[in-house]
Amino acid sequence: MADAGPTAHTPDVVCLHGFLGDPDEWRPVAEALAPGLRCRTPPLPGHDGAPPPGQTFDALADALWARLAPELPPRFALVGYSLGGRLALALADRHPQRISALILEGAHPGLQDASARAQRRRHDDAWARRLSTGSWLENLDAWYRQPVFADLSEPRRRALIQRRAGHDPQHLAATLRAASVAGQPDLRPALRRLAAPCAYIAGARDQKFSAIADDLATQTPGLTVVKIDGVGHNCHAEAPEAVAAVIQRICTGEHP
Template sequence: MMLHARWRGEHRSDRPTLVWLHGFLGSGKEWQPVQEYFSDWPQLSIDLPGHGGSRAQQVSGFEALSARLNATLHNHRVRRYWLIGYSLGGRAALYHACRYADSSLAGVVVEGAHFGLASPHERAQRLADDRHWASLFRQQPLGDTLHKWYRQPVFADLREPQRQQLIALRADNDPQALAAMLLNTSLARQPYLLPEIQRLPVFHYLCGEHDLKFQRLAAGAGLPVTTIPAAGHNAHRACPQAFAAVLAQKLNPV
């Protein structure tokens, strides 16, 4: 089964395809402000299961998600590619790069994405937290859950108008589909990928200047971090031009 995806540009032999993976609650369209700066690259925006055009799909976990990602790449005749993922999409990109990809993968860029939990205690706590959130998505109006979701500490940099804009934007999601995806791709169910990430030949970690949680996470793991000025957890949304400038440097190293 393939994931819903939107192709942009022409297939080229001289440049890999940029494959974009969005975060939880989003869709491939979220990347459009950044994609405008890469109009001369072939690009593929993918909707993850439970989201956008793939909202009717479910996956049992990261292995099944990678299989669908591979099927989608094959369907769109993608032969060489970069994976670019934010948050949940970043975790999906990391799993795919570490466990599923071959020499056709040119490199991986993740934004504010977790490499996994090593401690069983941390895994148990995270699973309990995600089960709580899943029950909220399933049992109460979506707007109420979104109001709580965007008041988590990781979104502390958002001003109230920005928070309300995000809540309105996410209001057309299917809460049952979101709950299923949240549990099946929970950080508690993701393998601890750090040793494998450290062996990836081309890997870049981007993070908003004000996203201290993920800056500390990456720095504590010894991963080189490039920060996006004046941005929080969702840096590509807050500052698409600055994000694109940093990304262009990673894609075209001097």
């Protein structure tokens, strides 16, 4: 587990990357945090050089917790982007006594009807088949041309493809099948149950997840919603200092 903190006795913040991501992408955020916050950045299952353990969302969450729990203090803050945010919310619901704060970035809380789940399952299965066959670089290029990444510039897209090229496509395809939103429970009630301070970050240019943020705000009393101007889906990569500022405020009780 990567560690960007100064001592072993400062508060812990665990940052979870998204699908296709890696722990080092959190380093600019970790460097922007105040010295009093110790930042840990573990790899997600399926992104650590090994195939994902199990074939369901719950299995991924169980495996991630089994790896995290022994290394962490009794209470810690949990931050997650996209898939990492979905797993963070699931872990916070299962182990609320361990969570001092929860910050989600561009994370889907879950689908609420059977037809949407079926449609998403078809979508993710098709992508999993595509990722596991043909040219890995061409498939990555196609992935980052989906509507949710429409704000990416060509240089930024090329940089992401180059960074993701080291992943094993078979592992990632299996992870996508297991981690599909189609198989994730609706975690909106989990967010409402959590007593710890919670925040949701979305890029102002990310229309889909900005709308999700607004919806969650109406349903979740006390949820802090922050929309970061000028960025799209991947806020911590595009605006690490702004994301670090949100983490800092929530973890220290200084809400915006």
